[in-house]
Amino acid sequence: MSVPMDAPLTVLGIESSCDETAAAVVRLDSAGPRVLSDVVLGQAAQHAPYKGVVPEIAARAHVEGVDAVIGAAMRDAGLGYADLDAVAATAGPGLIGGVMVGLLAGKAIALAHDKPLLAVNHLEAHALSPRLAEGGAQFPYLLLLASGGHCQFIAVLGVGDYRRLGSTIDDALGEAFDKVAKLLDLGFPGGPLVEQAAKSGDPKRFALPRPLAGRDGCDFSFAGLKTACAREIERLGAPSAQDRSDLCASFQAAVLDILEDRTERAMRLFDPLWGARGRLVAAGGVAANQAIRGLLENLAERNGYDFVAPPMRWCTDNAAMVALAGAERLRLGMVDGLDAPARPRWPLDEAAARLRPSHRPGRKGAKA
Ligand code: KG4
Numbered sequence: 001m002s003v004p005m006d007a008p009l010t011v012l013g014i015e016s017s018c019d020e021t022a023a024a025v026v027r028l029d030s031a032g033p034r035v036l037s038d039v040v041l042g043q044a045a046q047h048a049p050y051k052g053v054v055p056e057i058a059a060r061a062h063v064e065g066v067d068a069v070i071g072a073a074m075r076d077a078g079l080g081y082a083d084l085d086a087v088a089a090t091a092g093p094g095l096i097g098g099v100m101v102g103l104l105a106g107k108a109i110a111l112a113h114d115k116p117l118l119a120v121n122h123l124e125a126h127a128l129s130p131r132l133a134e135g136g137a138q139f140p141y142l143l144l145l146a147s148g149g150h151c152q153f154i155a156v157l158g159v160g161d162y163r164r165l166g167s168t169i170d171d172a173l174g175e176a177f178d179k180v181a182k183l184l185d186l187g188f189p190g191g192p193l194v195e196q197a198a199k200s201g202d203p204k205r206f207a208l209p210r211p212l213a214g215r216d217g218c219d220f221s222f223a224g225l226k227t228a229c230a231r232e233i234e235r236l237g238a239p240s241a242q243d244r245s246d247l248c249a250s251f252q253a254a255v256l257d258i259l260e261d262r263t264e265r266a267m268r269l270f271d272p273l274w275g276a277r278g279r280l281v282a283a284g285g286v287a288a289n290q291a292i293r294g295l296l297e298n299l300a301e302r303n304g305y306d307f308v309a310p311p312m313r314w315c316t317d318n319a320a321m322v323a324l325a326g327a328e329r330l331r332l333g334m335v336d337g338l339d340a341p342a343r344p345r346w347p348l349d350e351a352a353a354r355l356r357p358s359h360r361p362g363r364k365g366a367k368a
């Protein structure tokens with residue numbers, strides 16, 4: 001049963017699929033969503049010595065932090081559990097130990113307080129996150145979702161209605177940023193550090209490949225670019241600070257060229273299918289990158305698109321986007337049972353046929 005459009009819905013969201021333990025309360029009414037609280041407990045310091053996210057450490061940290069984070073979100077919102085209309089928790093895809101922690105916490109609250117549960121797909125939360133922005137993103141829109149685990153173009157037609165237009169055939173874009181940072185010993189998480197280092201570097205010093213640029217469709221490939229960076233670093237031996245900056249700048253320049261080519265092709269797929277003036281939306285951690293945001297903004301303008309990106313704190317993992325996805329689904333009556341499983345893999349458009357079935361997305365080693 002769906003809820004009347006104008007009835008305000010207040011939903012607690014919980015996020016624990018990677019290395020942030022997060023909880024937030026969002027109220028959705030006819031004027032749009034309002035974030036009443038938004039708490040994120042990061043784990044970067046625990047993972048930094050290993051230069052990457054260690055699943056077992058992440059799961060333990062979620063167990064240790066989840067109660068306090070949920071308590072803080074409820075306190076900041078000035079609400080008790082009885083005031084909630086539902087509880088939403090990320091149920092996948094992600095690191096399964098962490099997903100189970102947040103999902104179980106959500107189930108316990110839903111059961112104890114007799115509230116509906118929404119088992120939210122983390123990718124759907126990212127896909128809807130631009131609707132948290134001032135003015136929101138109206139459906140339909142062309143979404144570039146670029147994070148540590150995913151890189152894809154999705155036509156977002158409505159809540160629960162997603163069509164994948166293209167995706168990476170090997171690595172995610174955030175993964176490539178993290179790998180370059182690791183090879184250069186910049187620290188963790190790598191994306192923001194590569195962006196920072198690139199600011200004082202020469203983007204033309206290293207000739208790096210632009211995989212798949214110029215090809216039909218809008219799939220991505222970053223494995224060759226990553227390997228080319230590794231080879232340059234090997235050749236340098238002990239890179240100086242300037243070498244590091246130059247390599248980061250050259251890597252980011254290659255990424256911008258690839259994104260420019262792929263995004264324009266995604267627009268050409270999106271245009272005839274879903275409307276005259278398009279809307280281009282960026283989400284996921286990589287959308288926090290200022291150079292990438294700038295490029296997308298220019299591309300949108302050049303192609304007669306409007307550009308929307310969530311504020312930075314809602315680009316990287318957070319629970320406001322989970323609460324919003326939950327509220328939007330609740331409004332449509334799409335609630336889940338307490339037996340909803342935690343899912344390490346969970347494609348966003350699993351029910352929808354791919355528009356261009358020439359690649360199987362996300363399979364390492366697939367041919368372009
Ligand atoms: O969405 P997110 O927080 O978590 C996942 O669901 O993966 O994205 C994290 C990813 C990491 O790979 C991180 O290095 C990347 O987003 N990232 C960035 C920037 N900020 C975060 N990549 C490039 N530039 C940034 N400023």
Ligand code: ZN
Pocket residue numbers: 122126147148284285316317
């Ligand atoms: Zn994410």
